Amino acid sequence: MSELLTGAQIICRTLVDAGVEVMFGYPGGAIMPFYDALHGHAGLRHILVRHEQAAAHAADGYARAGQRVGVCVATSGPGATNLVTGLAAAHMDGSPVVAITGQVGRPMLGRDAFQETDVVGVTMPVTKHNVLVRDIEELADELRAAMAIAMEGRPGPVLVDVPKDVQNQKAEYKVPGTGYRVPAKTPRPIPDSRYLEEVAQLIKAAERPLLMVGRGVIVSGAYAEVRELAERTGIPVITTLLGISAFPQSHDLHLGMPGMHGEVHINKAIQAADLIIGIGMRFDDRVTGAIATFAPRAQIVHIDIDAAAIGRNVPVKIGIAGDARAVLARLLPLVAARNALPWRAEIRGLMRPRAEAFAGGLSPELILSALAEVTGGRCTVVSDVGQHQMWVAQRYPFERPNTHITSGGLGAMGFAVPAAMGVRLARPTEPVWAISGDGGFQMNMAEIATMVQEGIEVKLAVFNNGYLGMVRQWQQFFHGGRYSNTPIWSPDYVKLAQAYGIPGFRVKQSSDVEDALREANKTPGPTLVELVIEQEANVFPMIVPGGSLSEPLEAAPV
Ligand SMILES: Cc1ncc(C[n+]2csc(CCOP(=O)(O)OP(=O)(O)O)c2C)c(N)n1
Numbered sequence: 001m002s003e004l005l006t007g008a009q010i011i012c013r014t015l016v017d018a019g020v021e022v023m024f025g026y027p028g029g030a031i032m033p034f035y036d037a038l039h040g041h042a043g044l045r046h047i048l049v050r051h052e053q054a055a056a057h058a059a060d061g062y063a064r065a066g067q068r069v070g071v072c073v074a075t076s077g078p079g080a081t082n083l084v085t086g087l088a089a090a091h092m093d094g095s096p097v098v099a100i101t102g103q104v105g106r107p108m109l110g111r112d113a114f115q116e117t118d119v120v121g122v123t124m125p126v127t128k129h130n131v132l133v134r135d136i137e138e139l140a141d142e143l144r145a146a147m148a149i150a151m152e153g154r155p156g157p158v159l160v161d162v163p164k165d166v167q168n169q170k171a172e173y174k175v176p177g178t179g180y181r182v183p184a185k186t187p188r189p190i191p192d193s194r195y196l197e198e199v200a201q202l203i204k205a206a207e208r209p210l211l212m213v214g215r216g217v218i219v220s221g222a223y224a225e226v227r228e229l230a231e232r233t234g235i236p237v238i239t240t241l242l243g244i245s246a247f248p249q250s251h252d253l254h255l256g257m258p259g260m261h262g263e264v265h266i267n268k269a270i271q272a273a274d275l276i277i278g279i280g281m282r283f284d285d286r287v288t289g290a291i292a293t294f295a296p297r298a299q300i301v302h303i304d305i306d307a308a309a310i311g312r313n314v315p316v317k318i319g320i321a322g323d324a325r326a327v328l329a330r331l332l333p334l335v336a337a338r339n340a341l342p343w344r345a346e347i348r349g350l351m352r353p354r355a356e357a358f359a360g361g362l363s364p365e366l367i368l369s370a371l372a373e374v375t376g377g378r379c380t381v382v383s384d385v386g387q388h389q390m391w392v393a394q395r396y397p398f399e400r401p402n403t404h405i406t407s408g409g410l411g412a413m414g415f416a417v418p419a420a421m422g423v424r425l426a427r428p429t430e431p432v433w434a435i436s437g438d439g440g441f442q443m444n445m446a447e448i449a450t451m452v453q454e455g456i457e458v459k460l461a462v463f464n465n466g467y468l469g470m471v472r473q474w475q476q477f478f479h480g481g482r483y484s485n486t487p488i489w490s491p492d493y494v495k496l497a498q499a500y501g502i503p504g505f506r507v508k509q510s511s512d513v514e515d516a517l518r519e520a521n522k523t524p525g526p527t528l529v530e531l532v533i534e535q536e537a538n539v540f541p542m543i544v545p546g547g548s549l550s551e552p553l554e555a556a557p558v
Pocket of ligand 1: 441
């Protein structure tokens, strides 16, 4: 069965047929035929953002929360280049985003035409795959391939660039199955059982073993398998920044986050461990600190779907390239029950009271426990980048899978507000809180207008310390206290909320935190809470950049 459609209509049909329901975008000259085809199109909801960066982050949030492809759309030139940060964030964190960009017509390509940018060239390093579609006959298949590639293996962003004249051209729309070219898939090798046996032996023999889990566990849905492995062996579980919520925080075996802002006993445990099993994580520098001194006594087993990640940063004893859930399902029958009670007691002995950097005012501890209280833990927290992000990661009690979303790899300030819109659209019945600093919030706060126009109920919390806090902390510690360009002025956030027609609350006293968060949580529609926190509070503990996990700072250096 076939029918004659324009390229623009083919894009719409292909998206609908692939099950896409929502997309985030911004129109412009080179993508106008697509927007025309979208007009009144049943089944495709388009969210008009205020900046294309927000479209990419929102698609990313939607993809992470919904575990499906998130779609964003932009025009050529500035529209497409505005997507780049969002694509890079999705690329670093393995999120399946498909970007569709308009391009100047084919006869204009390479002529410095108005709003012509080689977006395939620009986005090459920040996408898994990208393509300029020159032939209308290939348009539907390229889009289908884009969606498959985005989801396949380690998920990631794919960009499809469509010249305006291709959008206007007519061709037969072939439904999948007629001429549909299945995208080339990398075959997933089944791990050799010899290696799995060896891993089981290492687990049996280890005296100080640790599990270190990352976002790969969330992507593959390996919660039950990780939990079974931990409970059967008594091995404590460390969750990386992106692995937070892959394992319940309150579980006896849960330790917390490692690395630059990991608790002292967690990093010391890593340094004392004789076996580390990393699952769905990358051993990136924020986790390892100085590689030369990382886990000096440990043999490392690394399980990750991305073969290129294995052995890239740390030498491994055994590397298994595969889906976390599939590998663990094959490993579990080989693993004998054991416990690690002496080791766990040793780790408990390394624990120490948290260095509380708050002389007065609102503490993040108080704010985050109040948030968990008022939401009954039934909420997804999307954090931005900076000190508040680390406080959320260290202190919010994440119990349910995949309820913590942040830009970990790229660390893109401005992520939280738009990403939270995508999360909310993927989880329309769950409270979604975007937690930002006053710096990151101001980067994409224009998206409040999108929320109002589209009725997207995101709850906004701004930790206002009057500084680009994390950079100020580094200046205090490592640059002689010279606060170069880190004091940052904010508008009156309550008035800002009013200007957008949403309720706004300002909290300065601890006694008001819970009431304000409760009110904001239960008031329908988007709401904003400004939390005025101590200006020069610091995140502790801290490993000096490039330093060893064995040498945490627990107070500002003098
Ligand atoms: C787009 C972008 N620009 C710059 C940075 C560098 N950076 C990392 S944290 C930070 C400060 C964040 O300040 P704020 O949003 O107020 O949060 P806080 O650290 O105070 O909680 C900066 C500038 C970044 N991560 N992303």
